[in-house]
Amino acid sequence: MTAEEGHYIWQQEGEGGATDSEIYLSKLARRAFLNFWSYSNPHTDESGGRELCDFLVVFGNDIIIFSDKACKFPSGAIEVAWPRWYRSAVLKSAGQLKGAASFIERFPDRIFLDPECKQPLPIPIPPPGKRKIHLVAVTRGSGEACRKYFGHGSSSSLVINTSIAGRDHERNPFMIGWPLNRETFVHVLDELTLDIVLNELDSASDLIDYLEKKEAYLSSTCADFYFTGEEDLLASYISNPLPDFNGFSFKPLPDAGLLKEKCLVIGSEGDWIRLCETPTYGEFKKSKEISYEWDRLIEHQTTHIIKNTAGIISKHDSVTDIGAHEAVLRAMAEEPRMFRTEIAKAHQSILTRKFDGDRLSATVVLPHRPGRAYVLMVLKRPHDVDYDLYRDLRRNSLVGFCRASRLRLAGIKEIVGIASEQSDSSGVTQDFILMKLNEHLSRDDKAKEVADLRQAGIWKDSWTCV
Incomplete structure (x- = not known):
């Protein structure tokens, strides 16, 4: 295209x-x-x-x-x-x-x-x-x-x-x-x-x-x-x-x-x-202000789609497929305002928290939608690494954390993954993935997945495979 x-x-x-x-x-x-x-x-x-x-x-x-x-x-x-x-x-x-x-x-x-x-x-x-x-x-x-x-x-x-x-x-x-x-x-x-x-x-x-x-x-x-x-x-x-x-x-x-x-x-x-x-109504209106960060994230990606400058992780590599873009952003936009507040707080925390190492992730499952997990990740960019190479590394890392969440959480049918730099970086971009989980993994399949993720430096010893 x-x-x-x-x-x-x-x-x-x-x-x-x-x-x-x-x-x-x-x-x-x-x-x-x-x-x-x-x-x-x-x-x-x-x-x-x-x-x-x-x-x-x-x-x-x-x-x-x-x-x-x-x-x-x-x-x-x-x-x-x-x-x-x-x-x-x-x-x-x-x-x-x-x-x-x-x-x-x-x-x-x-x-x-x-x-x-x-x-x-x-x-x-x-x-x-x-x-x-x-x-x-x-x-x-x-x-x-x-x-x-x-x-x-x-x-x-x-x-x-x-x-x-x-x-x-x-x-x-x-x-x-x-x-x-x-x-x-x-x-x-x-x-x-x-x-x-x-x-x-x-x-x-x-x-x-x-x-x-x-x-x-x-x-x-x-x-x-x-x-x-x-x-x-x-x-x-x-x-x-x-x-x-x-x-x-x-x-x-x-x-x-x-x-x-x-x-x-x-x-x-x-x-x-x-x-x-009522005071309760006023408190509710004030509490949801952070939720608009979620809206801005969706709209920011939309502007890139309109300009044809947006990439998206897809198993079919259809990075310019409008259907793939729409599916992941609609999953994000399906969240009601009240729960956008919770996911926006988690995303802002990941973007601003200080941490050791090269990456930080969080997995969020909202109570009204137990079959969907959000994997939020940031990856530091080494100064001596080309940006395109960095983006490839970040996408691969995001896919790995999504695979790990599938193994760690029972009842998950789909995963929305979002990766970026931290907010204090000179430039911040995002990668998105919507992973549909239809196939059943056997015990041997899960063991192999854990081994692969451990070798990639993603699986933590403290994690348990369900």
Whole structure:
């Protein structure tokens, strides 16, 4: 692959987007999903390069389609102004989202990054049966009118009311239920709640987990839901952490078999504000600041991939294979924000700790993902060693430590390895590896591996082979 062929354009100049509103959406969404999986204004090959949507995320088996509509709220009586705005901002977005989802389902290989349809998506759409599509309508322009209509210190966000569907919306100002008549779930975020949701759930796993659980929760046949805004629904979600800090969920609903009729779940107005004012929430926000070092590591490698200057350790030596790059970085980006904090701390410790000898390593297994190990390593560079030779030595050493972790840890199915110089070096580069462990090792195989690693100076006498 030549440098020109290897130059991918999905990370466009600036933030992407055709309007100020789309640019802002792109900025927030790229912060959560990072550049590798984020595409502004993708196109189809219909009608000479028709725009598919305003923003597209393809992350593993999940696809998120965003439509952005900034519509000025009409003047005049609310019974006329609201239906006009709703049809322009919400219903039109919902219809476009449904059309985009249908196109993806039917023609997954006909989506491009440019209007000329010369640059296909750098990673493929997940196959049927595995892909999960989420629709997000971003609406702007209703905030001030909403605040005046409800009064009493309204936050200005649109009310969630799942008892209404289709044209019912036109008789219920500033309330959103099922724009597409319960056929398809559409997340509707306004100018206030877009910021709150994408700033609070600013990793791929966190946001996708919320979208999936929200869809299941609000789609329940045993209840209707009334929340004074998406922010209060989010507060209900965050206030119900799962055991072992393994994410969040909504409180369980009553057993449908025990109910004589559908129940109504009503959220408390102002829950989001009250949550943000708690000391626990403030401590949590402060504690996760180091986690963004993990994001920066992923984004730094992405810039090298775009420039075609990134290498990756692969058993097939496909150092310019976009699929190999995507697999290892997506494994890193799968970590929720809370656990990025832990892995980022471990990585920073390795980069900054003083040590004797020529190399230092650490193996980390996060509690929510016991089948994956992270091997973090630094190797000092002797001043008299050519840098390319040093990189080869470092890559070989990283592979050795990954092999050793496989022998030392039970139940590991994959290993992500990251190697670099220490942070006080004049220049710092990284090597990455994603090692999938499918084959079973016999007792003799393990003994031979240990012997080889001991000879290479990697296996320590204090280590035990499981």
